[in-house]
Amino acid sequence: MSSDITKTISDDQRGLTVDDANLPVIDLSGLFTGNPEDKARVAAELGEAARTSGFFYITKHGIPEEQIEAAFAASKAFHDKARPYKMKYWSGFTTHHRGYVPFEENGKSFPKSINFNEAWDMSYEAPEDHPDYLHKWRMTGPNIWPDIPGWKETVSGYYDAVFDLGLKLLDALALELGVETEELTRHITYPTSQLRLLRYIENDMPATKEVVGIDAHSDFECFTILATSAPGLQVMNADDVWIEAPPIPGCYVVNIGDIFETWSGGMFKSTQHRVVNLGKERYSMPLFFGLDYHAIVEPLEKFRTPEAEAKYPPMKAGDHLMRMSVNAFRYMADARAKGELVPDFDVPDENPFKREAKAP
Numbered sequence: 518m519s520s521d522i523t524k525t526i527s528d529d530q531r532g533l534t535v536d537d538a539n540l541p542v543i544d545l546s547g548l549f550t551g552n553p554e555d556k557a558r559v560a561a562e563l564g565e566a567a568r569t570s571g572f573f574y575i576t577k578h579g580i581p582e583e584q585i586e587a588a589f590a591a592s593k594a595f596h597d598k599a600r601p602y603k604m605k606y607w608s609g610f611t612t613h614h615r616g617y618v619p620f621e622e623n624g625k626s627f628p629k630s631i632n633f634n635e636a637w638d639m640s641y642e643a644p645e646d647h648p649d650y651l652h653k654w655r656m657t658g659p660n661i662w663p664d665i666p667g668w669k670e671t672v673s674g675y676y677d678a679v680f681d682l683g684l685k686l687l688d689a690l691a692l693e694l695g696v697e698t699e700e701l702t703r704h705i706t707y708p709t710s711q712l713r714l715l716r717y718i719e720n721d722m723p724a725t726k727e728v729v730g731i732d733a734h735s736d737f738e739c740f741t742i743l744a745t746s747a748p749g750l751q752v753m754n755a756d757d758v759w760i761e762a763p764p765i766p767g768c769y770v771v772n773i774g775d776i777f778e779t780w781s782g783g784m785f786k787s788t789q790h791r792v793v794n795l796g797k798e799r800y801s802m803p804l805f806f807g808l809d810y811h812a813i814v815e816p817l818e819k820f821r822t823p824e825a826e827a828k829y830p831p832m833k834a835g836d837h838l839m840r841m842s843v844n845a846f847r848y849m850a851d852a853r854a855k856g857e858l859v860p861d862f863d864v865p866d867e868n869p870f871k872r873e874a875k876a877p
């Protein structure tokens with residue numbers, strides 16, 4: 518297998534390049550000065566981006582480059598292990614989605630369509646007597662860890678740093694929406710905020726609608742803070758056109774998710790995005806900043822117009838995550854088929870937050 522082959526990329530997998538499209542880069546340093554005017558300025562920029570494309574880069578975010586590199590290195594150290602080692606930590610051994618997700622678990626139509634990625638998944642640490650852990654299938658509970666020396670410390674330290682950054686962003690976005698931060702943070706005690714350590718697998722298949730790095734989707738939580746090692750990511754802009762979002766040194770990519778779209782009554786956009794199958798090994802680390810499983814999500818009071826209420830009926834944050842995960846991970850679909858996972862919510866074929874791209 519070679520990574521320097523000329524790839525066949527079908528037309529529907531192409532995007533505008535950064536030269537043709539406008540990608541906001543927002544300097545967050547104003548969130549760390551303690552000066553309310555600085556914070557308001559950053560919040561206004563975040564709001565502008567969240568209302569238009571729902572997607573932006575952030576720089577001066579306060580997380581040291583070495584810490585991000587160490588987390589990438591930990592991801593590579595795990596993914597470089599042999600398959601039998603990785604399968605000892607298969608997420609299918611858990612009922613709260615922790616550990617290793619091999620690529621053939623991805624998507625409900627494998628092998629007709631292939632998402633060429635594998636992942637290590639962890640989330641907010643919750644105790645083993647947490648009622649939602651005992652209940653099962655609620656994405657809540659203790660993490661598991663591979664027995665690689667220092668790995669847990671590196672990855673959990675990274676998680677904590679990005680989680681804290683998420684709280685800062687949440688606070689700024691609350692200001693921008695004109696609501697008390699507490700109105701949002703009251704839903705966060707043991708959140709289902711997952712960190713994925715993704716590796717996209719080298720392959721010489723073409724890039725088509727069926728063969729992708731990750732299929733087009735929106736994220737299900739408040740927003741996502743994403744570090745990437747290489748090109749491949751595309752995001753849908755405000756005109757529903759795909760644009761390439763390559764890594765920019767020192768920056769994270771942030772996209773608004775389904776929860777913020779709902780809270781804002783549709784004013785903030787939950788960004789559709791995908792990773793094209795460029796066939797090269799690629800690493801990425803999204804942290805999906807979410808809420809407690811049982812948090813009820815609906816338009817915030819000030820955005821509760823009749824249209825918004827009709828479009829965004831109340832949903833449980835965790836049910837939304839689970840109904841999407843049941844379709845996304847084969848072991849969950851299997852558990853459901855065997856009657857071990859019995860959803861007490863509807864499982865639609867498609868995410869109601871999906872938007873289609875304009876024809877290329």
Ligand SMILES: O=C(O)CCC(=O)C(=O)O
Pocket residue numbers: 713715731736743745750790791792800801802803
């Ligand atoms: O790898 C990336 O750049 C994006 C990953 C992603 O969209 C996801 O895991 O939800």
Ligand SMILES: [Fe+2]
Pocket residue numbers: 734735736741790803
């Ligand atoms: Fe995503």
